Amino acid sequence: MKLTFTKMHGAGNDFIVVDATTNPVELSAAQWQRLADRRFGIGADQILVVEKPVTAGCDFKYRIFNNDGSEVEQCGNGARAFVKFVTEKGLTSKDSIRVETMKGIISPRLEADGSITVDMGAPRFDPADLPFDAAGLGGWPEGDDTTWPLPVKLAVGAKTVFVSLVSMGNPHAVQVVADADTAPVEEMGPLIERHARFPKRVNAGFMQVVDRGHIRLRVYERGSGETLACGTGACAAVVAGIRRGLLDSPVRVSARGGELSVAWAGGDAPVYLSGPAVTVFEGETEV
């Protein structure tokens, strides 16, 4: 089957975007993985599939597949690429759209100056929302409902890291580090991603607090490895930092691939993610 696609990125987090609003695109996990493969396929961190909505009041449905072919709930940088894509393709004339995802509805908005802001919905913190197996950890740690001690088996020995658990629809475990550049992302990222206490795996964030309005962030993403930026990871890190009293909204998030901005008023308020979205090239391939 011929597949037409658009290659895009948001702060270096790159995507293959497919318009399935007219003709459905149903592929196996192995076929999605092959498309995302950087040697045998087109190459991308995630594949975004644009579909007709199922839920009343929504403009589109949004399916997300990671580099390993796994389908996931949410993608913040992808949401900005999504609204740019449907606008450029003439699939909508609205500048603000409602998009249903596997878990919830998001509202990306094209601003007059060309920037894009996404209402990512409210964060959730209950371990069951990730999911996280808190058995034996005795519920929220004493006096602190933001961080959990996570014992991690290393190649030699073990280490307990303190992670803040945030669901943005997809799961995040965020830890504070002194310096993002020297953070143990390569070593600890995969160990946290596949930790037994995360039955559906997890995105592992490493956040350096520069000041109360600025962080540097690296994310080892579930199913994709370290990416140059992670939108939901930026949301989760800022929310965690605000809850821990380290940050004040809005927060500038410096990722390796570019700058994002996250705002959150606390409680059940939605998290707003702003940043770039770039179309790189169009193409077609056989699947």
Ligand SMILES: N[C@H](CCC[C@H](N)C(=O)O)C(=O)O
């Ligand atoms: N890069 C995406 C994150 C994709 C999340 C995916 N790695 C997962 O949850 O498994 C973002 O900008 O939010």
